[in-house]
Amino acid sequence: MTPKIDSASLPSGMKPNGGSACAIATVFLLPLAMQAQTQQVPSYRAPRFPGTQNPDLNGIWQAMNSANWDLEPHAAAPSPFPTLLGTIGAEPAGLGVVEGGKIPYQPWAEAKRKENLAKRFTRPTTRELNDTTGDPEAKCYLPGVPRASYIGLPFQIIETSKLILLSYEFAGATRMVYMDRKPEAPADSWMGWSIGSWDGDTLVVDVTAQNDKTWFDRAGNFHSDALHVVERYTPLTPYHLMYEATIEDPKVFTRPWKIRMPLYRRMEPDIQPVEFKCVEFSEEFLYGHLVDKPGK
Amino acid sequence: MTRQVSRAEEFPVRHRFLAPRNALTTVAALALLAQMPVAGQPLATGGEQKTAAPASSTFATPRTAWGDPDLEGVYTFATLTPFQRPAALSGKDRLTEQEQKAQEEQLKKKQEENISTNEHFSYNAIWFASDQGRPTGRTSILVDPEDGHLPPLTEEGQRLREEMQAHAAAKRIGKDVVVDTWEDLSIYNRCIARPMPRVSQEYNQGAEILQTPGYVTIFYESMHDVRVIPLDGRPHLDSDIRQWNGDSRGHWEGDTLVVDWTNFSDEEKSDGSTPFGGFPQGNMHVIERFRRVNANTLDTLVTVDDPTIWTRPFTFDLPWRGDDPAYRGPDDLFEYACHEGNYRTMEDLITAAKAVRATQAGNK
Numbered sequence: 001m002t003p004k005i006d007s008a009s010l011p012s013g014m015k016p017n018g019g020s021a022c023a024i025a026t027v028f029l030l031p032l033a034m035q036a037q038t039q040q041v042p043s044y045r046a047p048r049f050p051g052t053q054n055p056d057l058n059g060i061w062q063a064m065n066s067a068n069w070d071l072e073p074h075a076a077a078p079s080p081f082p083t084l085l086g087t088i089g090a091e092p093a094g095l096g097v098v099e100g101g102k103i104p105y106q107p108w109a110e111a112k113r114k115e116n117l118a119k120r121f122t123r124p125t126t127r128e129l130n131d132t133t134g135d136p137e138a139k140c141y142l143p144g145v146p147r148a149s150y151i152g153l154p155f156q157i158i159e160t161s162k163l164i165l166l167s168y169e170f171a172g173a174t175r176m177v178y179m180d181r182k183p184e185a186p187a188d189s190w191m192g193w194s195i196g197s198w199d200g201d202t203l204v205v206d207v208t209a210q211n212d213k214t215w216f217d218r219a220g221n222f223h224s225d226a227l228h229v230v231e232r233y234t235p236l237t238p239y240h241l242m243y244e245a246t247i248e249d250p251k252v253f254t255r256p257w258k259i260r261m262p263l264y265r266r267m268e269p270d271i272q273p274v275e276f277k278c279v280e281f282s283e284e285f286l287y288g289h290l291v292d293k294p295g296k
Numbered sequence: 297m298t299r300q301v302s303r304a305e306e307f308p309v310r311h312r313f314l315a316p317r318n319a320l321t322t323v324a325a326l327a328l329l330a331q332m333p334v335a336g337q338p339l340a341t342g343g344e345q346k347t348a349a350p351a352s353s354t355f356a357t358p359r360t361a362w363g364d365p366d367l368e369g370v371y372t373f374a375t376l377t378p379f380q381r382p383a384a385l386s387g388k389d390r391l392t393e394q395e396q397k398a399q400e401e402q403l404k405k406k407q408e409e410n411i412s413t414n415e416h417f418s419y420n421a422i423w424f425a426s427d428q429g430r431p432t433g434r435t436s437i438l439v440d441p442e443d444g445h446l447p448p449l450t451e452e453g454q455r456l457r458e459e460m461q462a463h464a465a466a467k468r469i470g471k472d473v474v475v476d477t478w479e480d481l482s483i484y485n486r487c488i489a490r491p492m493p494r495v496s497q498e499y500n501q502g503a504e505i506l507q508t509p510g511y512v513t514i515f516y517e518s519m520h521d522v523r524v525i526p527l528d529g530r531p532h533l534d535s536d537i538r539q540w541n542g543d544s545r546g547h548w549e550g551d552t553l554v555v556d557w558t559n560f561s562d563e564e565k566s567d568g569s570t571p572f573g574g575f576p577q578g579n580m581h582v583i584e585r586f587r588r589v590n591a592n593t594l595d596t597l598v599t600v601d602d603p604t605i606w607t608r609p610f611t612f613d614l615p616w617r618g619d620d621p622a623y624r625g626p627d628d629l630f631e632y633a634c635h636e637g638n639y640r641t642m643e644d645l646i647t648a649a650k651a652v653r654a655t656q657a658g659n660k
Contacts, residue, residue, distance in 0.1 A: 050509060051361025058508050130639050141636050156524060158513050160368065160506045161361065163626055165515055167522040171635075174520045176626050183627035190633050213636075270530045273522075275539040279488045279635045283478050286639060290646040291477045 046201050046235040049159060055201040055235055057157045057164075060271050061263040063150035063243070066094035068137075070219035071259060073101055080121055091218075097150075099258040103221060109252045116220025125289045135218055139286055140278035142173045142190035144214025145207045145229050146245040146259065154266055156273050157233075164196055164203070169276040177205055185209035188225060203233040216247075224251040239265040355590045357551040362509045364527075365551040367586055370623050371594055371616035373494065374501035376403050379571035379612070381436035381444025388435055389444065396433050403431065432615055437495065440599075440611035446572055453575065453605035460574055469656055474649035478642055483563070487634035489540035490519045491573045492560070493582055493598050495614065502629045503616065505586075505594070512546055512553060517629040525555055533559050538578065549585075557582040572600065572610075579604040592619040 046055035066074070073096030079089035105113060121138060124130035130139075137143065143151050153169035164177040177196040185193035185208060192210035196203060212225040232244040241263040248256040358366040381389075391399060436444035449457060467474050475481060484490050494503075494516065502517040514523045525546040533543045543559035562578030585597040594616040601609035622628065 124639070127640060127643065142631075142633060156522075158506055158508060158511075158522075158524065160508060162368075163506075165504075165506055165513065165522070167513075167515075167524070172520060172522070174515065174522060176515075176629065178627060183625070186630065189631040190636060191631055270526075272526065272533075273524060274533070274537060275541065277488060277540055279486060282635075283486070287478050287642045287646065290643060292650070 044201075044235060044237055046238075049161060052161050054159070054161070054198060055203070056159065057203060057233060057235060057241065058159050060154050060156045060266040060273060061241060062154040062266055063152075063261050064264055065097065065150065065261055066092040067097045067150040067259070067261060068147065068152050068217055070094060070096075071098050071217050071221055072096050072103060072219070074219070097259045097261045099260060104254045104257055106252060106254055109222075113220045113222060116215070116222055118220075120218060120220055123289065124286055130286070131213075135220075136214055137218065138282065140171050140282035141213065142171055143168070144190055144210055145175070145192050145194075146231060146243075146247070147214060147216055148173055148175075148191070149231075149243055149245070149263070150261060153276055154273065166194075167273060169273055170278070172275065172277050177203075190214060192227075192229070199232070201235055203231075205231040205233070207231065222252070223247070223249045226251045233263070236262070239267065241265075355588070357588050360507055364507060364509075365548060365553070365588070366507065367505050367512065367553060367588060367594060368507050369594070369618045370502060370504045370620075370626055370628065371618050372501045372620040372623050373496060373503060373596070373614055373616045374498060375430065375432050375437065375496050375614065377432045377434060377437055377496075379437045379495060380446060381438070385435040386443075389439070389442070390434050391431075396431060399431055430617065432613070434613070437612045437614055438610060439597075439613045441608075447606050447608045447610055450603070450605060450607055456575055456605070469652055472652050474652050475645040476649045476653075477646065481645075483540070487519070487638050489561075490516075490521070491577075492541055493557070493584065493600065494518075495571060495612065500632055502620075502623045504626055504629060515629070518632055519634060520632050525553075532556075535559065538562060542577075542580075542582070551587060553584075553586040555582075555584040555586070557584060572606075575602070575605045577602070589615075593617060 046057065048054060049056040049058075069091045074091070074094050076093040077091040079085045079087070079091075081089065103113075116133075116135075119133050120135045122129060122134045124134055124139070137147075137151070142148075148155065148166075148168045148170065151168070151170045155166060155168040158165040158167060163179050166175045166177060168174065173191055175191045175194050177194040179196045182195050188209045188211045190211060190213065192207045195206045197206075198204070207229040208227075210223075210225070210227050210229075212223065212227075215222050226249050228248040230246045230248075232242070234242040234244075236242050242260070243263045244258060244260045246256055246258045247253070360366045360368075438444050438446065441447055464473075467476070467480060478486055490497075497518060500518040504515045504517075506513040506515065510527055512525045512527065514525070515521070516523075521541055523541055523544050525544040527546050527548070529547065530545065532545060533539075537543070538559055538561045540561050542557050544555050544557050546553055546555045548554070558581050560577035560580050562576045580600065580602040582601070583599045585595075587595050587597075589595045596614050596616055597611060598614065599609055599611040600606075
């Protein structure tokens with residue numbers, strides 16, 4: 001069966017007509033994939049956004065890895081609650097997405113990370129516990145950057161001639177990326193403050209003003225409010241972006257470090273974002289202890 | 297900054313949902329020549345759009361680089377015009393220019409008083425829309441039925457309303473309203489969603505429209521909600537996929553964006569913050585019509601049809617303004633981290649409910 005390419009999900013400059021989608025795939029994808037392995041893809045030039053010279057990155061994208069479980073290399077592991085879930089919820093192995101393998105923590109921070117991991121599913125039965133302990137993903141809190149990019153659900157790049165809205169399925173999180181000017185962050189926030197620019201065909205996003213409450217993954221990897229992230233989204237083919245994030249936080253790490261992974265375009269016909277408004281799914285976990293229940 | 301308000305700060309107001317929303321609209325009026333939609337207007341999407349804001353005869357809708365009408369911009373949709381027409385204005389659908397000026401003056405004065413006395417509001421009035429909430433010129437946002445009042449409920453609608461009222465009554469102990477569990481709160485106060493379609497709100501009333509080939513996107517500051525609206529004629533999502541913000545499909549009729557909006561969640565819980573809210577929305581079908589009428593106004597004409605709840609469809613007309621001084625650009629739409637600030641609210645409300653119930657038991 002010939003896969004149907006959803007032309008609406010492709011950048012406007014490259015709508016396939018008739019069977020050309022397969023031709024594109026055959027002619028371009030193989031050599032590009034080989035080049036991607038060497039991280040050099042000089043031959044691909046993304047289509048332009050109409051009326052501009054900017055690469056058109058519009059579409060629905062998703063990481064395909066287990067970085068949200070653990071950015072560092074890791075073996076498969078059982079579900080945190082195997083008696084409840086059996087194999088479901090088990091942790092898939094991952095090659096790791098950190099350049100050089102390990103995150104360069106300061107000694108105190110390495111200990112803190114271990115503590116985070118040990119207590120990641122702590123029920124927040126007090127205000128203090130809620131503020132200090134447990135994976136914020138379990139609470140459906142806004143995921144922060146870069147975690148939003150690989151949290152396991154797709155996100156949409158909505159790029160116009162003036163700015164870019166990043167819209168994530170997880171928790172319905174959003175970020176506005178300001179392209180034409182550089183307004184200052186009025187305050188710290190969960191998703192930070194994003195200033196974008198183009199480096200050739202690469203979208204570069206400088207992210208500051210994130211609070212200290214988000215994590216990088218389910219393994220307790222964390223940061224402070226001094227976090228500075230520089231993301232790079234480079235189109236490799238019509239169907240792939242290379243995503244890189246350089247992470248700097250002098251309060252927590254000994255040096256800047258980098259993660260890197262491809263993002264894949266979601267290709268289903270009529271693909272569209274669907275809601276994952278997870279607040280409902282978190283309420284029992286967050287507030288259940290407050291309510292007297294029969295038999296408790 | 298008026299919009300960096302966490303839900304924890306916002307909530308603690310006991311009777312917020314019982315109080316009338318706009319105590320500020322008491323103005324006599326005469327009718328201006330009005331082009332009202334025909335009573336009983338069906339959900340047909342053709343025909344000339346009847347708008348609240350006067351269309352400038354010289355205004356030509358700009359085009360995007362790919363030829364679509366250009367609706368992009370940062371807008372606000374707060375207004376102090378009430379949803380339904382006040383009894384004193386029965387039979388009058390519009391204010392004259394003079395009356396509108398007088399009303400604006402009066403509202404401004406009232407707003408200043410409210411800020412200095414902090415009355416009539418759940419918390420500091422300075423957070424609320426003032427200049428942003430400019431009246432529409434009509435006597436109600438609702439334009440159909442022509443009398444400016446919501447149509448009668450169906451039997452089922454009436455039954456549901458009584459059920460909600462009974463539930464609310466059961467949660468009233470003396471002058472207190474108790475919240476025994478998070479499920480006693482509206483979906484809005486639980487930070488799950490804000491009922492659609494949005495009508496008017498006092499703060500975080502910003503929205504941005506973004507356009508890309510084949511799509512129009514609406515980003516609402518409140519609840520950081522995003523509606524990506526495909527324009528390619530694809531069918532709606534399967535009816536088993538229900539969403540808080542529904543499922544939107546759009547097309548152009550001349551310079552008007554017409555959006556067909558369905559697949560709403562059936563879980564909607566009582567929420568008096570919407571004039572027609574509180575009902576399950578599973579059978580709701582909405583048609584929106586967005587049209588730029590001048591450089592600074594996007595008119596939105598919204599028809600709501602839910603035969604389960606209402607005996608006929610109704611239509612409201614809400615101008616979105618593009619020149620709100622508090623929303624000059626996209627960076628004035630700030631992160632609406634609602635759920636993230638709600639832990640303490642839940643803790644306080646549920647703990648307080650236990651205390652109220654314990655006192656009640658002790659008094660018996």
